[in-house]
Amino acid sequence: MTSTFPTISISTERLGLRPLDEDDVPALADMMNDEQVTAWTAVPQPYDEAAARRWITEHTPAERTSGRGLDLAVTEFLTQRLVGVVQLSKTNWHVRSTELSYIIAPWARGEGYASEAALATAQWLFTDQKFERIELRTAAGNTASQQVAQKIGCISEGVLRGACIARVRAEDGTWSEVRTDYIVWSLLPEDLDGGGEHFAESGGFTSYTDWN
Numbered sequence: 001m002t003s004t005f006p007t008i009s010i011s012t013e014r015l016g017l018r019p020l021d022e023d024d025v026p027a028l029a030d031m032m033n034d035e036q037v038t039a040w041t042a043v044p045q046p047y048d049e050a051a052a053r054r055w056i057t058e059h060t061p062a063e064r065t066s067g068r069g070l071d072l073a074v075t076e077f078l079t080q081r082l083v084g085v086v087q088l089s090k091t092n093w094h095v096r097s098t099e100l101s102y103i104i105a106p107w108a109r110g111e112g113y114a115s116e117a118a119l120a121t122a123q124w125l126f127t128d129q130k131f132e133r134i135e136l137r138t139a140a141g142n143t144a145s146q147q148v149a150q151k152i153g154c155i156s157e158g159v160l161r162g163a164c165i166a167r168v169r170a171e172d173g174t175w176s177e178v179r180t181d182y183i184v185w186s187l188l189p190e191d192l193d194g195g196g197e198h199f200a201e202s203g204g205f206t207s208y209t210d211w212n
């Protein structure tokens, strides 16, 4: 059975998650031109505004309409600034499982935004979309991402040896690809038992039209 994710907005205590739109192009391009993003994600580098526009206008709608996934902008509730993105991909509608990843802009890191956005997305997937499994893959050296996975209650399931291509920067500033391991994490509905109450008090989810 194949399905698609709805256009959705999710609100938390400090954040709003919503569909990306073309106004996000400059902030998205800015966010992606970053060492940590280059090192730990497959985002093309350098990442210019044309790439950001293509991602928002072509890739993101195609992911949703094909049923493969969903890309959400993460914004600061008070300022409405784009602080990050949350991605769902490789969705299996029969198993009701999907892979979750996140990027937070360098200037907004260390505030707990990735954890808050990921937890809210997980709550929505389990409660509203009746998903049964969320998977995360973090490169073996990506400590910050592992901290996020752990903080939201994910269980580490094992290692995919040599499955990840990361990038490292040499002293002369050039980047090269390096093979490393992936750590696989999963989150099941029961892993959030209790933890969901906090989210329910501080936010919720609505369809995008309602939210506007």
Ligand SMILES: CC(C)(COP(=O)(O)OP(=O)(O)OC[C@H]1O[C@@H](n2cnc3c(N)ncnc32)[C@H](O)[C@@H]1OP(=O)(O)O)[C@@H](O)C(=O)NCCC(=O)NCCS
Binding pocket: 036, 037, 040, 041, 101, 102, 103, 104, 105, 108, 109, 110, 111, 112, 113, 114, 115, 116, 137, 138, 139, 142, 143, 144, 145, 147, 148
């Ligand atoms: C991973 C990422 C999304 C985290 O965003 P964030 O909003 O800073 O995350 P949070 O604030 O929710 O949590 C980060 C945690 O990692 C910790 N951390 C950050 N850098 C760290 C490091 N180098 N070593 C150890 N811990 C680190 C922080 O202290 C924090 O933990 P704490 O709350 O217990 O103090 C962000 O660093 C990022 O965008 N990285 C580049 C893209 C990426 O790697 N995405 C994940 C792909 S799987």
